[in-house]
Amino acid sequence: MKHADVIAKLNLEQKCALLSGDTVFTTRVYQKAGIPAITLSDGPNGVRKQAGAADHLGLNPSVPATCFPTAATVACxxxxxxxxxxxxxxxEEAAAQEVAVLLGPGLNTKRSPLCGRNFEYFSEDPYLSGKMAASYVRGIQSNGISACPKHFAVNSQELRRMASDSVVDERTLRELYLTGFEIVVKEAKPKTIMSSYNLI
Structure with missing residues (x-):
């Protein structure tokens, strides 16, 4: 069935609801339209599928999985x-846990030592970040799982990250913040991208 045929089966409210998800880490299901629910998982340095009720802070127990070295370490x-x-x-672990989308790798450019997510990001060098992220994406997607490079873009702080405004000139934006994402998209063709919350 073509995507247009599936979308035509949904009313406007259902289409909008697909954008918000059903729970913290699952999408909505519409059986009549043939749309299954899928599970997403945090994934910058391993699959973190929560057992039982999921929460956005990851406080509840997780299904056991390998914890790989952080991106900052692997980039070295x-x-x-x-x-x-x-x-x-x-x-492989995502597939075994029936996770369809792995939320990673993280490749935002490190510009501030105060950014609480620097451990998730490869480097302050956009070329190295892009190349490493592309390799992760190729590996993840070789198992039929969708990779989700993040956080696009200029996510340089955790404090009030949903209300902050990252003020940056165009040259810096293009040469530093967007270059890694350009590399990963061109070289590995990730199936999804996670946006950042901040204004740019």
Whole structure:
């Protein structure tokens, strides 16, 4: 069935509801339209599928999974082949746990030591970040799982990240913040991208 045929079966309210999800880590199901619910999981350094009720802070117990070194650590290897192997392993675990979308890798450019997510990001160098992220995405998606590079873009702080405004000139934006994302999209074709919350 074509995507247009599936969408035509939904009313406006149902289409809008697909954008918000059903629970913290699942999408809505519309059986009559043939749309199944899918499960998403945090995934910058391993599958984190919560057991039982999920919460956005990750406070409830998780299904056991491998905790890989952080992106910041793996980037120190300068080894995309290693990144692809890690991505493959994460994709295998995601498939085993029936997770359809792995929310990672994180490749936002590190510009502030105060950013609470720096451990999730590869580097302050956009070329290295893009190359490593592309390798992770290829590995994850080789298992039929959708990778979700994040946080697009200029996510430089956690404090009030949903209300902050990242003021940046165009040259800095293009040369530093967007370059890594351009590389990962062109080289690995991720099935999804996670946006950041901040204004730019």
């Amino acid at each position: 290897s300068w080894d995309p082949a290693l990144g692809e192997q890690i991505g493959q392993a994460m994709g």
